Amino acid sequence: MKRYKKNDNVSYTLGTTLTIELLKEKIEYVRKVYFHTKLEQNEVIQKIEVLCKKHNIPIEKSDKPFNILSQKENCFVIGEFNKFDTELEKNKNHVVLVNPSNSGNLGTIIRSMVGFGITNLAIISPGVDIFDVKTVRASMGALFSINFEYFDSFLDYQDHYQNNNLYPFMLQANKKITNTKFQKPFSLIFGNEATGLPRDFLRVGTSVIIPHSKNIDSLNLTIAASIAMYEATKEEF
Amino acid sequence: MKRYKKNDNVSYTLGTTLTIELLKEKIEYVRKVYFHTKLEQNEVIQKIEVLCKKHNIPIEKSDKPFNILSQKENCFVIGEFNKFDTELEKNKNHVVLVNPSNSGNLGTIIRSMVGFGITNLAIISPGVDIFDVKTVRASMGALFSINFEYFDSFLDYQDHYQNNNLYPFMLQANKKITNTKFQKPFSLIFGNEATGLPRDFLRVGTSVIIPHSKNIDSLNLTIAASIAMYEATKEEF
Numbered sequence: 001m002k003r004y005k006k007n008d009n010v011s012y013t014l015g016t017t018l019t020i021e022l023l024k025e026k027i028e029y030v031r032k033v034y035f036h037t038k039l040e041q042n043e044v045i046q047k048i049e050v051l052c053k054k055h056n057i058p059i060e061k062s063d064k065p066f067n068i069l070s071q072k073e074n075c076f077v078i079g080e081f082n083k084f085d086t087e088l089e090k091n092k093n094h095v096v097l098v099n100p101s102n103s104g105n106l107g108t109i110i111r112s113m114v115g116f117g118i119t120n121l122a123i124i125s126p127g128v129d130i131f132d133v134k135t136v137r138a139s140m141g142a143l144f145s146i147n148f149e150y151f152d153s154f155l156d157y158q159d160h161y162q163n164n165n166l167y168p169f170m171l172q173a174n175k176k177i178t179n180t181k182f183q184k185p186f187s188l189i190f191g192n193e194a195t196g197l198p199r200d201f202l203r204v205g206t207s208v209i210i211p212h213s214k215n216i217d218s219l220n221l222t223i224a225a226s227i228a229m230y231e232a233t234k235e236e237f
Numbered sequence: 238m239k240r241y242k243k244n245d246n247v248s249y250t251l252g253t254t255l256t257i258e259l260l261k262e263k264i265e266y267v268r269k270v271y272f273h274t275k276l277e278q279n280e281v282i283q284k285i286e287v288l289c290k291k292h293n294i295p296i297e298k299s300d301k302p303f304n305i306l307s308q309k310e311n312c313f314v315i316g317e318f319n320k321f322d323t324e325l326e327k328n329k330n331h332v333v334l335v336n337p338s339n340s341g342n343l344g345t346i347i348r349s350m351v352g353f354g355i356t357n358l359a360i361i362s363p364g365v366d367i368f369d370v371k372t373v374r375a376s377m378g379a380l381f382s383i384n385f386e387y388f389d390s391f392l393d394y395q396d397h398y399q400n401n402n403l404y405p406f407m408l409q410a411n412k413k414i415t416n417t418k419f420q421k422p423f424s425l426i427f428g429n430e431a432t433g434l435p436r437d438f439l440r441v442g443t444s445v446i447i448p449h450s451k452n453i454d455s456l457n458l459t460i461a462a463s464i465a466m467y468e469a470t471k472e473e474f
Contacts, residue, residue: 108457115449115456145452178471210467211474212352215382219352219463220345226460227467230447234415237448 001065004133011131012078013141014070016044019079021141023051029081032058034065036076048077069133083131086147088120091163093232094187095225098124098154101193105222106130107138112226114142116233121148122157122187154189154204161187166205169228170197171218173207180208182232190228193221238302241370248368249315250378251307253281256316258378260288266318269295271302273313285314306370320368323384325357328400330469332462333426335361335391335434342430342459343367344375349463351379353470358385359394359424391426391441398424403442406465407434408455410444417445419469427465430458 004011010031013019022030033052039045052059065078088094095113100106106128113121123130127150136143151157158166167182168189182188189204191197196218201207210227212219219227241248247268250256259267270289276282289296302315325331332350337343343365350358360367364387373380388394395403404419405426419425426441428434433455438444447464449456456464 108460111453111457112460115453117450140453142453176474213354213474215354216348216352216377216379220348220459222457223345223349223460223463226456227464230464230467237413237450
């Protein structure tokens, strides 16, 4: 047991709620569950015990993983799981993140995706590690109910999913989000936190801007992506 | 010089961009600017020097404040400022946060507020400290261009700003945001990150829900607040 690293084959869910989400959605990848010695028995813990027993997942009582993995004092359950691969669904709505660099932001965007019923995420490399414990935590377990795939370049993504209508979000775009009709299946495309999308995305599909006042440079990436998802799906909810 | 504490009379801007925003918007409260000994001269630094000279603000070259206040390696400028009081504008649009508990979230919401041209923020106590260095940073300096006020209770706020139309955002609400016409001046009201608004807010003004899928419990607070601001102001941008 050591600190999480990007190249490890395993990652972790820190906390009861996250571990429950992991067991519910991806139990086939769970290797082990750790209980802190100070963990108090309750219904949720019982549920974890029943699930683990049924699927032959060992439960280990030890404080060591908590000292290594968790800075939070109120974490009493950790799930250890094998990283897994998924593939995007063709002809479904996608979110495409080009070079995302912040683990927490990635998790928050994934939570919003599931909130708005978009469950396919493309990440254009280089991009932050989707299995980082911070991403898993910020997603509040939503990571376990989406498909995701990394691509070497945007062209590589485009080659694989040619049917999607492309909507790059950028400050240089002319079309306002309020005047945009998002045609399904759509791909909502966002750039890096600091730099946004490269200028040549103006030639990709229909580029869109979320208008805002001149008193800020740009909206936070998680906010921009969530507003875009909200607007593109609002007729469904 | 010591670590930032809530009861201090001063707070800090960590980094060049934040310090520039501070000097632009609230120069009358600036006590001192610190330059790291490794700071390299450039146009922005020159601008800071000119502003400080003009307003008799001392610049101190010392690495100590950076070691105490900043964990980031790329922080070479710190601004020290006196905390200040402001009052909300009557008959303007407000955001009301009831018991916000996360400093970073508060800053992100303030950034979105300025993005959507809402520059009056009420915080119902207990709530996180608006001058926390994490809030200042997450706001990216937007904190320096809003008015804010703390209130002991929501009733207290309501007494002071009786003309505002109240829109509490809650999962129990019946009215969908997409069917809501926000009448100005409006107050968009949001609860605590973990608990949301107490149920009795259903009787306050027009309660509103941002519909989302059943696969998440709720949207992240910063996301919900930003979508609400976007929707309530979108005809202006």
